[in-house]
Each structure stands twice: as structure tokens, then as C-alpha cells.
Amino acid sequence: MTATILPLVFDGLCFDASGERLIHDLTATLRGGARTILLGPNGAGKSLTLRLAHGLLRPSAGSVRWTGNRAQAAREGQAMVFQRPVMLRRSVAANVDYALALRGLARATRRPLVDEALARAGLGDMAKRSARVLSAGEQQRLALARAWAVEPEVLFLDEPTANLDPAATRTVEEMITAIHEAGATIIMTTHDLGQAHRLADEILFLHRGRLMEHMAAAAFFAGPQSAEAKAFLTGDLLW
Amino acid sequence: MSDFHDAFASAFSLIFGLNADLVEIISLSLKITFSGVALSALIGLPLGAAVALLRFPGRGAVVVVLNAFMGLPPVVVGLVVYLLLSRSGAFGVLGLLFTPTAMIIAQCFLITPILAALTRQIIADLWEEYSEQLRSLGTTPARAIPTLLIDARATLLTTILAGFGRAFGEVGAVMIVGGNIAHSTRVMTTAIALETSKGDLPLALGLGMILLLLSLAINGGAYVLGDIARRELR
Numbered sequence: 001m002t003a004t005i006l007p008l009v010f011d012g013l014c015f016d017a018s019g020e021r022l023i024h025d026l027t028a029t030l031r032g033g034a035r036t037i038l039l040g041p042n043g044a045g046k047s048l049t050l051r052l053a054h055g056l057l058r059p060s061a062g063s064v065r066w067t068g069n070r071a072q073a074a075r076e077g078q079a080m081v082f083q084r085p086v087m088l089r090r091s092v093a094a095n096v097d098y099a100l101a102l103r104g105l106a107r108a109t110r111r112p113l114v115d116e117a118l119a120r121a122g123l124g125d126m127a128k129r130s131a132r133v134l135s136a137g138e139q140q141r142l143a144l145a146r147a148w149a150v151e152p153e154v155l156f157l158d159e160p161t162a163n164l165d166p167a168a169t170r171t172v173e174e175m176i177t178a179i180h181e182a183g184a185t186i187i188m189t190t191h192d193l194g195q196a197h198r199l200a201d202e203i204l205f206l207h208r209g210r211l212m213e214h215m216a217a218a219a220f221f222a223g224p225q226s227a228e229a230k231a232f233l234t235g236d237l238l239w
Numbered sequence: 240m241s242d243f244h245d246a247f248a249s250a251f252s253l254i255f256g257l258n259a260d261l262v263e264i265i266s267l268s269l270k271i272t273f274s275g276v277a278l279s280a281l282i283g284l285p286l287g288a289a290v291a292l293l294r295f296p297g298r299g300a301v302v303v304v305l306n307a308f309m310g311l312p313p314v315v316v317g318l319v320v321y322l323l324l325s326r327s328g329a330f331g332v333l334g335l336l337f338t339p340t341a342m343i344i345a346q347c348f349l350i351t352p353i354l355a356a357l358t359r360q361i362i363a364d365l366w367e368e369y370s371e372q373l374r375s376l377g378t379t380p381a382r383a384i385p386t387l388l389i390d391a392r393a394t395l396l397t398t399i400l401a402g403f404g405r406a407f408g409e410v411g412a413v414m415i416v417g418g419n420i421a422h423s424t425r426v427m428t429t430a431i432a433l434e435t436s437k438g439d440l441p442l443a444l445g446l447g448m449i450l451l452l453l454s455l456a457i458n459g460g461a462y463v464l465g466d467i468a469r470r471e472l473r
Contacts, residue, residue: 056371075377086372089390098386102377146376 005066005077005153006032006185008053012062015048015209023048024210025062032153035176035186037196037217040206041232046189047083047158049206053187054080054156076103079152083159085143087131092123092142095131099146113149121145121175137168144175148184155179157188161195173198193233197221205229242440249441250448261442265449268426271339271413272406275346279406280399283351287358288384292366305359308352313345317415320345324416337418342426345412350402357398362387393468400461404454 008030015023023045030036038046051057053064055075066074079099088095096117100110118124121141126134131142140160147155157176161169176199180186190196196203200217205224212226224230253261290301322328324336324344335341365387373383388395410428417424419433427446434443 051371054375056374080375082372082375086369088386089392099376102382 003068003073004032005068005074006030007067008154008187009065010049010053010062011065013049013052013059013064014061015045015052015057016060021060022209023052023059026211027062028204028211028214030185030187032185034201035180035188035199036202036204037200038187038189038204038206039191039193039196039200039232041191043208044206045209046191046206048209049204050080050156050158050187050189054078056080076150077153078156079147079150079154080156080158081140081143081147081160083162085139087134087139087142089130089132091128092131092134093118093127095142096146096149099150103150117145117149120148120178122171135168137164137171140164140168140172141175144172144179148175148179148182152184154185154187157186159189159191161190161192169195193235205232207232246440246444250445253441253445254449258445261445261449263422264425264427264430264446265453267339267424268407268428269453271342271346271426272403275343275406276350276399276403278343278347279350279354279402282347283354283402284358284388284395285384286351287355288362288388290355291359291362292380292383292387294380302356302359305352305356309356311349311352313349313409313411314415316348317345317412320348320412320416336416337420337424339417339424341416342413342424345416346406346409349409349412350406353405354398354402357401358388358391358395361391361394361398365391393465396468397461397465400457400464403457404461407454407457408450 010026010028010030013023013026014021026049038049040046048057052059055064055078066077068074088098090098093114096114097110100113101107105113115124115127118127121144123138123142123145126138131139134142140163144160155176160176161172164172173195176186176188186199188199190199196217200220203213203215203217203220204211205213205220205226205228207226207228213220213224213229220229221233224233287305290298290305320341321336323330324333324341325331326336335344362384366383369383369387369390373386378386408428410432413424413426414429414432417426417429419425419429425433427450431443431446431450434440434446
């Protein structure tokens, strides 16, 4: 096991777009091993925070800091699954193989890893199919398999089940749990309270670009501090 | 009117009689166009993708030049290649002027900017869709060039065939650098120009019809292929 890249520290993180501040002064420390859920209504800044953490966006102010001082280790220790995953126009197996090839693995090493990744996602018998013709649920499982294959220390998930029906959602959640049990730290956004209940170890509750709460999931669901979180939990419409 | 009637009749007999001159001209046309477009694709596709994906100083100027060069007048290209390849030109020592190779080079000059400009747009659009996912997977812009070229293959195929259509029907540039020499550099378009000015309408018409049919076949093929590819590769 190489040196860990966690904890992940947000220090006064701000993000502006078109002159508007969308993330306000977010400071938090995410420890390893947990399933952290970024919870909040649409437009709370959950996805932006995830993209800032993953390095897809640059903070307008403040910083995202990984532990250790090797930028490459931090980059290769992460993977992300998007709400709408982009499948390359090639076979299911080739999609996983591509991710592994980018990590510099030799072809002979990659083949068993691809088979294993597809088996874990229950896609073993679809390996040769075109990835683009899979159903939405299968595509999301493939996206998870592709992210899992590179064995990230941290897996980001951005509303991974927002476009899926309940059955597919269940399968995806089972995969997320399996990935967590295999040792990855999960950092995930959702606006789905039930999903947060099922998966969260710790909650970051965001509202209008501000971090309102950061606490263990059990404590959050038992007694949130802020009025916004209370309203969100009781099902009031927040905006 | 009977002139035309006779011309059509003779044209058909030339075509269906597989006239040796006709066959030679057609095969040279196809050979030159295939080679010219293949070479253009080898240069234009990676160039277009690179301009779309890499950020370098002067990139804006390159985009403007590529777009402007899409409409290069063939005779001007012919003239430039002629000057480069003529005895006193920079590449005169190669002795390429009035050879099929010179014609391939001229077509390459004509088609490469078209392929590069269209490819740039196609790849830039695809990058919009792919960029977050690919950056997350750890793709560098340089590595993304082959990835996106492969993923855009259906659209790029139609682009290449469009370039093929333009090269195939082009007359000005190949006339200047090829010289329209019988049994050496005479292709369909230059032959049509020559035979028409000589008044030998049957041969000109026969060639014209074949040129038209081949263009139709190529474009029809492009349409069908593009359609299949798009359905297969959504």
C-alpha cells in the first residue's frame, strides 16, 4: 500500500462563475475510509464542490489539498463517476481497458483486470457489446466498473442514480457499498434523502453554496443544527 | 440536336465497350484521388484534432487560415505547386512536374485544409461531451487526439468522402501540374475539358456520365455508411 492521499482538506474554498459566487468559503476536512455524502437541494453547489475536489474545476479562491506532496499520486488515487457517464464508442471491455491503459498498465496485465472489473459489475457476458447500446443502468454499472478497475483510494460519485429506476438504483448502491468495503473512500453527492440514509457515514449539508452542516450521518438525521437542514429533512421545499 | 443524340449513342458504346483509353483514364483518376485523399486524411485529421484540443500560441490564426483555405481556388493551388515543382522551383530537382505524383500533391494541398477544418469542428464538439470524463480518467490533451478521432470515426468517414468528392471533380489544379498528357497524366476531368474544346463530344460525354455516376455512387455510399455508422455507434 502506497502512502495515503487522505485526509482531503478544503480550505476557504470559493468558486465564481459569471461574476456570481457559487461556493462560499467552504472549509472542511474529509478523513479516509468513510462514505461522505454531500447532501442538499438542487443548486446547493454539491456537484461544483465535487468537481473542485476532483480537480476538474479550479477554485476562484482557497484551495483543495490532498495529503502528501506528489501531485501524480493524488491524481491517480482518485476516480469519478458522473451522473451521465460518457461511454467511449467501443466495446464494454474496451471502455474499462482504456482507463487501465491510461494508468500505464501493460496489455497483458490489463486483460485479467478488465475481466474481473466486468464480473464485479455483472457485465461479464456483455464484454464485447458496444458500450453505447447498454441501458442507462448498465452504463452506470460500467462507469462504476471502469472507475473501480483503477483501484482508486477515493471514489467521487456525482448523483450516480439520478437518472435510474429503483431496480437499477439498488444495483448501483450495492456496487458502491462493495467498492467501499473493498477499501475505497466514497465521496458522493445526492439530493435523495433515502439514499443518504442508506449510504452515508458522514454528511456535508450544503445550501446555496454554503456548508451548513458537517457531522456524522446518525447525528445529522437525529438532530440537524441549521433551520435549512431541518426543513430539508422534513421535506419542505428549499430554494 | 442530332449531334447530342449521336454523342450520347457513342458515349454509351464507349462505356459499355470498355474502351481502353476510357478505362485507363478512369483508373488513373481513381488512383490519384484515392492517394491524394488518403494523404490528406493522414495529415488533416490529426492536424484538425490537434488544433481542436491543444492550446498553443497562434492557435486562433491557424483556425482562421484553415477555414479560409477550405475554399482555396484550385488553379491557384495548381500554380503554387507548379512553381514549387518546376525545374527552377524549390523541389525542382525531384523532377515531379507533369507526373501523377505532382497531381496527388496538388490534391493534397486542396483537400487537407478542408479535412482539417471539418475535423477541428467535429472534435471540438465531441470534446464538449467528453472532456470531464476523459480528464477524470487522466487523459492528457495529446492522448485525447487519437481517442476522439476513433470515437468520431463515423462522422469523420463522411467528411473524408466529402473531400473525396471535391478531389474527384477537380480540374484546375491537376491540369496545371499534370499537364493532361495522354497515357500519363490524363484524368477524367482534364480529358473532358480537352475533348470538349476539341469538339469530340462523345468521349467528353461518356467521361462526364461516368464521373457523375461515380460521384453519385461515392456520395450515396457516404450517406449509407454514415447512417449505418451513426446507428451502430450512437
